[in-house]
Amino acid sequence: MVSDSVRPLAREAQVMPIVSDHDVVLVRRAARELAEEIGIGLVARTKLVTACSELARNVLEHAGGGRASLAVVSPDGARRHGVEVVFADDGPGIGDVERAFERGYSTKRGLGLGLGGSRRLVDDFALSTEPGEGTTILIRTWA
Amino acid sequence: MRDDEASSRTAILAIGNTLIATLQGSIDDRAALALKDDLSRRVVATAASGVLIELSAIDIVDSFIGRVIADIAAVSKLLGARVVVAGMRPAVAITLVELGLELPEVETAVNTEQGLALLGR
Numbered sequence: 001m002v003s004d005s006v007r008p009l010a011r012e013a014q015v016m017p018i019v020s021d022h023d024v025v026l027v028r029r030a031a032r033e034l035a036e037e038i039g040i041g042l043v044a045r046t047k048l049v050t051a052c053s054e055l056a057r058n059v060l061e062h063a064g065g066g067r068a069s070l071a072v073v074s075p076d077g078a079r080r081h082g083v084e085v086v087f088a089d090d091g092p093g094i095g096d097v098e099r100a101f102e103r104g105y106s107t108k109r110g111l112g113l114g115l116g117g118s119r120r121l122v123d124d125f126a127l128s129t130e131p132g133e134g135t136t137i138l139i140r141t142w143a
Numbered sequence: 144m145r146d147d148e149a150s151s152r153t154a155i156l157a158i159g160n161t162l163i164a165t166l167q168g169s170i171d172d173r174a175a176l177a178l179k180d181d182l183s184r185r186v187v188a189t190a191a192s193g194v195l196i197e198l199s200a201i202d203i204v205d206s207f208i209g210r211v212i213a214d215i216a217a218v219s220k221l222l223g224a225r226v227v228v229a230g231m232r233p234a235v236a237i238t239l240v241e242l243g244l245e246l247p248e249v250e251t252a253v254n255t256e257q258g259l260a261l262l263g264r
């Protein structure tokens with residue numbers, strides 16, 4: 001099992017189902033709205049929304065569905081704000097996490113860009129997965 | 144109709160033997176795949192020599208849309224048409240490169256005008 005610290009800062013989050021390609025659009029839009037709300041700049045915002053699109057689609061394609069929890073967070077005592085999104089599913093889990101991050105590695109004839117790419121697109125990235133149990137991925141971008 | 148379908152529909156316009164496809168707003172996967180099919184059909188039906196894909200209204204391109212664009216370019220080429228992608232926003236271009244999707248096989252132009260010029264119009 002791989003579990004870097006998937007420790008959400010959010011106490012409360014907006015939970016959105018991911019069961020169709022349309023839900024991917026809705027998650028994208030919700031992330032963009034939160035990012036705009038706290039003044040994340042255009043480039044960082046575009047990267048965050050793109051990462052959300054990749055990870056939401058992975059939930060759909062590789063785990064048959066799941067959910068995204070979105071929130072604006074600020075670490076204790078700090079004035080800065082960030083958008084935190086947690087993608088969770090009860091799918092098959094990721095067998096070989098290291099390879100899954102490699103460019104070109106895909107079990108579904110994809111380009112194998114999504115996972116490794118989205119890690120580069122955000123400030124914080126943590127993943128926890130267990131074969132047969134599912135996968136949880138947390139991302140954050142700070143304003 | 145779902146609230147979002149109208150905004151994700153893509154218009155294909157023909158000017159002479161050039162097709163212009165304008166991607167709008169938050170396009171979903173199905174709309175992107177439909178565009179690929181529609182465009183291939185239109186390329187054949189109109190014997191188009193060029194296809195311009197206008198992206199200035201698109202605020203993100205992820206690996207899925209990126210692949211659709213690459214596929215459109217490859218199919219159009221096989222059908223004898225040249226494809227130019229025009230109007231990609233700078234933030235989108237930066238993100239695509241960081242994602243690892245540079246689309247080297249796709250010709251690009253900074254805006255519609257230049258794209259059409261590239262296609263000889």
Ligand SMILES: Nc1ncnc2c1ncn2[C@@H]1O[C@H](COP(=O)(O)OP(=O)(O)OP(=O)(O)O)[C@@H](O)[C@H]1O
Pocket residue numbers: 054058059061062063089091092093094100101105106107108109110111112113114115116135206207
């Ligand atoms: N939520 C998930 N559950 C199970 N497996 C996953 C999940 N997310 C990713 N994977 C595994 O990791 C691999 C790599 O993911 P990545 O997003 O990089 O590529 P891809 O989805 O296959 O293709 P692309 O994203 O480029 O279209 C996937 O092929 C899949 O095997």
Ligand SMILES: [Mg+2]
Pocket residue numbers: 054057058110113114115
């Ligand atoms: Mg993927």
